[in-house]
């Protein structure tokens with residue numbers, strides 16, 4: 001039976017490099033997906049020119065009807081997914097200020113979309129399959145400085161409701177003007193992105209519990225500071241270097257690695273260590 005790998009938001013950046021690396025190593029069909037069909041097909045053409053042949057399908061993770069169409073396509077054509085890499089994301093429009101409109105945009109694409117995928121796409125992931133959530137250093141618990149939320153997100157039996165209430169608390173504080181910049185590390189720069197990625201890494205552990213009966217592994221990871229459009233070209237790593245650990249998690253890591261938070265150098269970090277120095281620092285963008 002043909003094996004299937006799917007990478008969201010893969011017309012450029014790290015997602016594109018993951019598709020490229022999987023095309024070179026994965027024994028099966030690799031899906032390059034994008035919200036914009038023209039950009040996606042241009043990316044496929046680029047890979048075709050170097051002898052790589054991913055399949056293409058439109059997929060906007062924040063648009064339910066798009067996810068439904070993609071689900072129906074996979075269901076009809078292959079009936080299964082072996083590897084799903086949730087990579088699509090956006091950054092805050094501005095680092096130091098935040099409108100409610102922008103906060104909802106970032107949180108719906110980077111976090112809430114996971115629930116649409118869970119409902120419509122995860123049922124297609126076969127037993128022993130793998131899901132990788134591309135998070136960030138912004139997704140480590142040490143980005144949060146609010147004592148109440150540190151304690152609540154640290155609960156070993158954390159639920160979707162805990163994580164959703166954390167996100168709703170943040171959105172409400174932006175909406176009603178009560179947001180306290182001391183609640184988020186580094187002067188709360190890129191606050192919406194940090195909240196969305198912390199929520200993504202937290203909910204990864206919840207979803208791991210739910211997927212245990214199918215022995216599916218789901219992990220979240222930080223790809224390093226990478227030179228892409230998201231960082232306006234700043235960063236220590238190329239997209240190909242950044243794709244190495246996601247590809248390792250997809251193809252090489254033991255299936256027993258489950259519900260972990262993985263660093264770009266493949267180390268499994270303690271996500272709960274809220275006093276650690278793993279949080280994102282804006283100053284690294286200028287190094």
Ligand SMILES: NC(=O)c1ccc[n+]([C@@H]2O[C@H](COP(=O)([O-])OP(=O)(O)OC[C@H]3O[C@@H](n4cnc5c(N)ncnc54)[C@H](OP(=O)(O)O)[C@@H]3O)[C@@H](O)[C@H]2O)c1
Pocket residue numbers: 008009010011012013014015034035036039059060061062063086087088089090109134135136137222223224225226227228229230231235
């Ligand atoms: N670069 C870094 O230093 C860094 C560090 C930590 C974590 N990350 C994470 O790594 C992942 C890739 O980031 P990147 O740096 O490669 O960013 P990027 O170059 O900006 O690429 C992001 C990709 O996501 C797509 N996307 C955005 N919204 C989407 C949606 N609603 N549906 C489907 N696709 C959507 C974008 O498509 P369009 O072309 O249509 O916009 C693009 O293909 C993200 O999860 C990011 O948060 C990056």
